[in-house]
Structure formats: C-alpha cells, structure tokens
Amino acid sequence: MELSLEKSDTRRRFKQLAPRPITRVKILKHTKLVESSAKYQQQSWEKLKKRFAFFLSIVTEENVLLIKERIYKFNIVRAKGLFCSSILEAQLFQTKNTDLYAFMVSLINLDFPNIAELLLIRCIWQLKSGYRQHVIHVYSSSAIFIAHLIYRGVADVSLGLDVLKLLFRYPTDEDLIKTAVMFYTICGEKMKKKISESSNSIHSASYVTEF
Numbered sequence: 176m177e178l179s180l181e182k183s184d185t186r187r188r189f190k191q192l193a194p195r196p197i198t199r200v201k202i203l204k205h206t207k208l209v210e211s212s213a214k215y216q217q218q219s220w221e222k223l224k225k226r227f228a229f230f231l232s233i234v235t236e237e238n239v240l241l242i243k244e245r246i247y248k249f250n251i252v253r254a255k256g257l258f259c260s261s262i263l264e265a266q267l268f269q270t271k272n273t274d275l276y277a278f279m280v281s282l283i284n285l286d287f288p289n290i291a292e293l294l295l296i297r298c299i300w301q302l303k304s305g306y307r308q309h310v311i312h313v314y315s316s317s318a319i320f321i322a323h324l325i326y327r328g329v330a331d332v333s334l335g336l337d338v339l340k341l342l343f344r345y346p347t348d349e350d351l352i353k354t355a356v357m358f359y360t361i362c363g364e365k366m367k368k369k370i371s372e373s374s375n376s377i378h379s380a381s382y383v384t385e386f
Contacts, residue, residue: 231262243282243283247286291329322362335358339358
C-alpha cells in the first residue's frame with residue numbers, strides 16, 4: 176500500500192516538473208508581441224527622425240547651442256546613425272546652412288567624437304557616390320560640407336588635399352572645377368596655414384639634425 180502511494184506521489188511530481196507543451200495560442204501571442212515591439216521600434220525611430228529634421232530646420236546662429244542640448248536629450252549616442260543621416264539629408268537640401276551644421280558637428284565632436292567621425296565617413300561616401308554617378312548637387316554639397324568640417328577643425332587638412340585631387344582629376348569638367356574653387360575658398364587658408372606649419376616644423380627638425 177505504501178509502495179503504491181510512493182509511486183503515485185512520484186508520478187505527480189514528475190508531471191509537475193515536466194515541461195508543458197507550447198500551444199498554438201501561445202506561439203501566436205508571442206509572434207504578435209514580437210511584431211508589435213518591432214512595429215513600436217520602427218514608429219519610435221520615425222518619430223525621432225522627424226524630431227531631428229525639425230530641429231535641424233530651425234537651427235540658427237543664435238540657438239545652435241540650445242538645439243544641440245535638445246538633440247542630446249534623445250540619446251544621440253544610440254541614435255547616432257539616424258542623426259548622421261538626418262543632418263546629411265538636411266545639408267543636402269539646405270546647403271546655405273552648411274556652416275551652421277558644421278559648427279554644430281564641431282560642438283558635438285567635443286563630447287562625442289565617434290559621432291562626428293561617423294558623419295565624416297558617410298559624407299565622404301556620399302561625395303564619392305555622387306562623383307561616380309556624376310550627380311552634381313550631391314558631390315558639390317558633400318564637398319562643401321567637408322570643407323566646412325575642415326575649417327571647423329573636425330576633419331584633417333589631409334582630407335582636403337584628397338578631395339581637391341579628386342575634383343581636379345578631370346580639369347575640363349566645369350562643374351568639378353567650380354566645386355573645387357568653392358571648396359578651396361572655404362578651407363584653403365586653413366589648409367595653407369597647416370601645411371606651412373608642418374613644413375616649418377620639418378625644416379626646423381632637419382636643421383637641428385644637420386646642426
């Protein structure tokens with residue numbers, strides 16, 4: 176009698192410990208939950224993109240610091256890719272505000288240099304893409320943005336030399352030459368100053384070596 180009780184008790188415990196089969200209803204609930212969370216995430220990114228676009232559309236010299244602080248509140252580190260695409264898109268259609276955008280990026284670069292680096296990489300890619308497809312507005316706007324980033328100290332002058340080499344590759348192309356002239360007008364003085372300082376340091380080093 177005791178043995179039969181022990182067996183029934185063991186069976187009861189085994190049933191409690193055994194994993195219950197996943198029903199079709201649970202699978203459907205889980206699928207809907209995943210789909211809803213993915214949909215929610217997509218909607219959140221769309222809202223954030225609209226907010227970035229709004230702030231970039233109203234930025235001025237007077238409120239650029241305030242706009243930067245507002246953008247920081249939206250977890251710009253996590254949304255750095257979205258921010259970079261937003262500012263590149265804004266600059267492409269509002270080229271007259273390029274200096275403001277470059278100034279904002281220079282401020283962000285002080286706190287989050289990886290964001291400015293990502294933006295610069297994407298801007299270079301955009302320049303090359305527009306150049307290969309010969310889309311004048313794209314490569315011209317991208318070159319102007321890079322020029323302002325060099326002027327603001329975000330990009331190195333060596334990048335400016337590479338951009339000028341690219342633009343002067345076909346000297347008979349008037350659009351490329353115009354873009355090169357605009358590029359040099361924006362950051363040429365800074366490039367000359369930096370190159371001159373480097374040359375002086377090289378001459379000084381060689382003089383000390385010879386002495």
